[in-house]
Amino acid sequence: MTDYQATYDRAAADPEAFWAEAAGLVDWDRPWDKVFDDTNAPFYRWFTGAKLNTCYNCLDRHVAGGRADQTALIYDSPITGNVQKFTYSELLERVRKVAGGLKALGVETGDRVIIYMPMVPEASIAMLACARIGAVHSVVFGGFAANELATRIDDAEPKVILSASCGIEPGRVVAYKPLLDEAIEISTAKPAHCVILQRDQQPCDLIENRDLDWAGWEAGSEPADCISVAATDPLYIIYTSGTTGQPKGIVRDNGGHLVVLGWSMRNVYGVQPGETFWAASDVGWVVGHSYITYGPLMNGNTTILFEGKPVGTPDAATYWRLIERHGVKVMFTAPTALRAIKQQDPDGKLIKQFDLSHFEALYVAGERGDPDTIQWAEDVLGVPIIDHWWQTESGWPIAANCKGLGLYPVKHGSTGKPVPGYDIQVVDEAAKPIAANETGAIVIKTPMPPGCLPTLWGNDDAYIESYLADYPGYYKTGDAGYIDDDGYLWVMTRTDDIINVAGHRLSTGAIEEALSGHPDVAECAVFGVNDALKGQVPLGLVVLKAGVNKPHDDIIAELITRVRTLIGPVAAFKTAQVVDRLPKTRSGKILRGTMQKIANAEAFTMPATIDDPAIIGEIEVALADIKRGAT
Ligand code: COA
Numbered sequence: 001m002t003d004y005q006a007t008y009d010r011a012a013a014d015p016e017a018f019w020a021e022a023a024g025l026v027d028w029d030r031p032w033d034k035v036f037d038d039t040n041a042p043f044y045r046w047f048t049g050a051k052l053n054t055c056y057n058c059l060d061r062h063v064a065g066g067r068a069d070q071t072a073l074i075y076d077s078p079i080t081g082n083v084q085k086f087t088y089s090e091l092l093e094r095v096r097k098v099a100g101g102l103k104a105l106g107v108e109t110g111d112r113v114i115i116y117m118p119m120v121p122e123a124s125i126a127m128l129a130c131a132r133i134g135a136v137h138s139v140v141f142g143g144f145a146a147n148e149l150a151t152r153i154d155d156a157e158p159k160v161i162l163s164a165s166c167g168i169e170p171g172r173v174v175a176y177k178p179l180l181d182e183a184i185e186i187s188t189a190k191p192a193h194c195v196i197l198q199r200d201q202q203p204c205d206l207i208e209n210r211d212l213d214w215a216g217w218e219a220g221s222e223p224a225d226c227i228s229v230a231a232t233d234p235l236y237i238i239y240t241s242g243t244t245g246q247p248k249g250i251v252r253d254n255g256g257h258l259v260v261l262g263w264s265m266r267n268v269y270g271v272q273p274g275e276t277f278w279a280a281s282d283v284g285w286v287v288g289h290s291y292i293t294y295g296p297l298m299n300g301n302t303t304i305l306f307e308g309k310p311v312g313t314p315d316a317a318t319y320w321r322l323i324e325r326h327g328v329k330v331m332f333t334a335p336t337a338l339r340a341i342k343q344q345d346p347d348g349k350l351i352k353q354f355d356l357s358h359f360e361a362l363y364v365a366g367e368r369g370d371p372d373t374i375q376w377a378e379d380v381l382g383v384p385i386i387d388h389w390w391q392t393e394s395g396w397p398i399a400a401n402c403k404g405l406g407l408y409p410v411k412h413g414s415t416g417k418p419v420p421g422y423d424i425q426v427v428d429e430a431a432k433p434i435a436a437n438e439t440g441a442i443v444i445k446t447p448m449p450p451g452c453l454p455t456l457w458g459n460d461d462a463y464i465e466s467y468l469a470d471y472p473g474y475y476k477t478g479d480a481g482y483i484d485d486d487g488y489l490w491v492m493t494r495t496d497d498i499i500n501v502a503g504h505r506l507s508t509g510a511i512e513e514a515l516s517g518h519p520d521v522a523e524c525a526v527f528g529v530n531d532a533l534k535g536q537v538p539l540g541l542v543v544l545k546a547g548v549n550k551p552h553d554d555i556i557a558e559l560i561t562r563v564r565t566l567i568g569p570v571a572a573f574k575t576a577q578v579v580d581r582l583p584k585t586r587s588g589k590i591l592r593g594t595m596q597k598i599a600n601a602e603a604f605t606m607p608a609t610i611d612d613p614a615i616i617g618e619i620e621v622a623l624a625d626i627k628r629g630a631t
Pocket residue numbers: 118141142143144167169170174280281282285287309310311333334336337340365366501502503504533568569570571572
């Protein structure tokens with residue numbers, strides 16, 4: 001029996017014993033009363049009664065335990081030409097001061113702090129500083145517009161917002177401050193203070209009595225010590241796309257989270273303390289939370305915070321240059337990044353310029369890893385390319401090929417086998433498990449292992465409704481696929497309106513809300529279409545109100561700007577078309593799935609419930625027009 005199978009079986013047979021043993025990776029201030037607590041089912045909790053501090057486990061204990069001079073965090077920013085290294089003791093000193101600065105602004109345990117920052121070291125420092133004093137952070141991705149930030153401000157009600165004057169994207173400086181000011185202007189819950197990191201590329205004006213300059217604020221603060229919190233206290237909230245325009249506030253606890261991060265660093269990614277691990281993601285996404293900041297640091301690794309893109313900063317060799325420069329052992333990125341590199345360096349010629357002999361594996365996630373891209377990367381890199389699957393909700397891998405437990409054969413297109421602790425099933429609409437190789441809804445038997453979301457921020461009912469109500473006894477992942485005869489999971493598609501654009505999770509419902517708000521639009525449909533680089537991109541079809549006779553090109557340009565302004569550039573909404581009508585069922589449900597199939601040139605059957613089959617022909621013409629580049 002493989003290490004993987006033995007470990008999986010052990011976790012399944014006695015989860016409490018398994019996770020209690022894994023909890024040995026964490027330094028606790030007080031032991032737990034219960035490893036697993038189902039007294040308030042279905043709100044299951046892990047390690048109730050225990051106390052700890054996440055920041056202490058990521059920094060202080062390593063400094064005290066012999067890692068003071070080891071590099072903890074490398075900020076490598078090819079987009080600004082900067083490389084900066086922080087030892088564990090240097091990072092701790094920065095975090096202590098920032099934590100003290102937050103305390104001086106009145107932030108107490110349980111208070112929320114929003115972090116709206118580009119990929120600079122201060123983003124991770126801010127997260128750890130919040131953890132240090134038991135404040136609950138919520139990092140908002142920089143590619144979101146003011147409106148999205150405002151929604152999060154209103155839901156999290158932060159006392160303080162930590163931000164920067166600007167972010168840097170290829171070819172342009174993104175001024176964060178106007179977006180922040182606008183978000184606070186339109187939000188109801190106003191933060192008492194904003195602390196702004198002034199960046200040389202574009203400093204900004206500060207608002208008197210509300211804004212503070214980060215440098216002076218940090219320099220003048222009293223270093224703060226760790227505050228012991230309950231294992232079940234929230235560490236952070238991360239907002240993710242739901243099926244409407246209203247994002248869901250995923251809650252992460254302190255104790256279970258740290259246990260599974262430590263366990264997964266070693267057993268999933270196969271990384272030992274002292275080694276270098278690099279997740280090329282953004283702190284605004286869950287990957288950045290788990291595997292840029294908390295996971296590698298709790299495990300005593302060197303982590304890399306990369307401010308750049310896989311191509312163009314400065315070239316398609318950036319990834320390989322960093323792997324060589326920093327001795328990366330295991331890396332994590334999105335398949336989109338590999339597709340971007342493949343487009344520019346199809347034969348992998350650039351890779352040969354670097355010594356990657358220490359590099360052992362590349363993990364990918366965030367979207368379906370198409371077999372061609374995975375095969376290409378394997379050929380040019382000569383290391384296992386491991387597709388694995390998880391979600392913001394889980395916070396750590398659900399299915400993978402666990403390097404730390406001995407790799408088993410990789411099947412391209414599959415996301416591997418269930419990670420120990422997860423009971424993944426494929427079920428039909430009646431929640432009945434279905435046979436191997438048959439496609440159905442992918443669900444996870446509850447209770448889920450530690451680390452997974454205990455609820456949604458301030459909304460227990462929505463947690464039940466979104467995740468537990470449809471398949472009693474199971475957590476609904478929102479993905480569909482199958483498990484093959486060898487127990488490998490194949491994640492094929494979403495069952496809801498979420499699309500993955502360049503590994504970024506977006507709701508087509510949210511884009512539709514933005515389009516519907518345009519004064520000329522009567523109704524609309526947005527769905528994801530296949531894209532060679534980004535995996536999927538959103539496409540919008542709109543029906544105009546009667547009597548609107550503005551040129552369609554003008555309306556489309558306005559719609560594109562509208563999505564960019566309301567949701568953000570990250571939505572990558574660039575294609576729309578005006579149509580006379582949309583295909584619907586007799587009960588009025590828009591047939592988005594059928595239109596998506598037509599757009600992707602996939603076979604489809606005419607839905608039996610369609611109101612007027614003739615509309616399908618019109619849609620085919622419209623989509624063909626779009627393909628030809630006409631608007
Ligand atoms: N702040 C402000 N704007 C941002 C941003 C940020 N943090 N991140 C992205 N954007 C903007 C981009 O500038 C771009 O704007 P544009 O329309 O003016 O060009 C838009 O949002 C879309 O960004 P992106 O999806 O990154 O596309 P791109 O064309 O700039 O780059 C790739 C394409 C493939 C290089 C890029 O998508 C990529 O690196 N993907 C990997 C994603 C990844 O690692 N995801 C993590 C999940 S694990």
